[in-house]
Amino acid sequence: MTRAPVLPSLAAAAHGGPALAVTVVAALLGVAADLPASSVALVTAAVLAGQLTIGWGNDLVDTRRDQDVGRSDKPLATGALSPRLVLGCLAGAAVACVGLSVAVGGRSALVHLGLVVAMGHAYNLGLKATAWSWLPYALAFGSLPAVVSLAEGRWPDWWLLATGALLGVGAHLLNALPDLADDVRTGVRGLPHRLGATGSRVLAAGLLTLGSVLAVVGPGGEPPLWAWLVLVLVGGLAVASVLGRGRLPFQAAMAIALVDVVLLVAR
Known part of the structure; x- marks a missing residue:
């Protein structure tokens, strides 16, 4: 079997479109909140790293399910990517996410890692199949403005x-x-x-x-x-x-x- 180019396949496995959309929203919120350019860059990079871990984690968990329904758009299910490679990328992104989040600030890091990223993985690991599938999305998206504003020590408006x-x-x-x-x-x-x-x-x-x-x-x-x-x-x-x-x-x-x-x- 001829393997597809690795980088596009990794982007597909990471759910690149949604990951990029969330990252852009975080960056725009940072600009709108008048954060310093360095803080905007750190928040944006931290959010992107976190979203990559969630996307790769989702496809790793769902590989067998995607194979069962014949998902040709899933590189792990088609064999275009090896699970070991994706797991390695996930681990690297996780390390980067933690480091970047801490660099943004302690309170911002707690919200980002404890609510946004953790809720994404909780969804992947089981909540997606329950009536509570909406909860991780509510907590993660609801917390995103706090990740940005807490970079400057401010809690966002309700x-x-x-x-x-x-x-x-x-x-x-x-x-x-x-x-x-x-x-x-x-x-x-x-x-x-x-x-x-x-x-x-x-x-x-x-x-x-x-x-x-x-x-x-x-x-x-x-x-x-x-x-x-x-x-x-x-x-x-x-x-x-x-x-x-x-x-x-x-x-x-x-x-x-x-x-x-x-x-x-x-x-």
């Missing part, structure tokens, strides 16, 4: 934590939709699988819309006009995610998630 948590649960519900059937075949029965595709999509739209509202009104004072206009857009997307047909509901819910990220950073 609405930032709540918006992050709602965004995390909504992302979990949407992320699970493409693989619902394969997951059920291999014994995974998380919250999205219990709700079904329609229930998951509707709940995700509701949670993400609530997150948008919190991001607009949470900071207090009179929100700017553009923020109200964004809420009108979110309302239209929420209607489309519930009443639309075909791919439109999923795309509309994903658009709300993107708007939430923008609001989280901008507000």
Whole structure:
């Protein structure tokens, strides 16, 4: 068998897209919080290292399950990567994650390692198959703003934590939709699988819309006009995610998630 190039395969096994998205959000939060450039760089690197461990850990744990359902997009399942190589990369990323997190600051490190990274691995190691599959996402995404702000010793406002948590649960519900059937075949029965595709999509739209509202009104004072206009857009997307047909509901819910990220950073 001809092996695929190693670096693209490692990126795929690490769930490169989601890992990069979370890392970019952390970097943008750091910039929006006016952290020094050195702190932004450290936080960004620490978050990226942590996300790599979670992605590689997920594919290592799920290798047999991915083989059983014929996942051709999973390098470990197809044999394009050896488990030993991925495990070595995971160990290296874990060491880097701990070192970088400690360099950011003690309190930030405790939150990052104890909530964001630990919850990601708790999901991989069992919670994903239970009705509590949403909890790691709520805690990890809800804690991410604290990882950033604690780099300068500040605890973030409550609405930032709540918006992050709602965004995390909504992302979990949407992320699970493409693989619902394969997951059920291999014994995974998380919250999205219990709700079904329609229930998951509707709940995700509701949670993400609530997150948008919190991001607009949470900071207090009179929100700017553009923020109200964004809420009108979110309302239209929420209607489309519930009443639309075909791919439109999923795309509309994903658009709300993107708007939430923008609001989280901008507000």
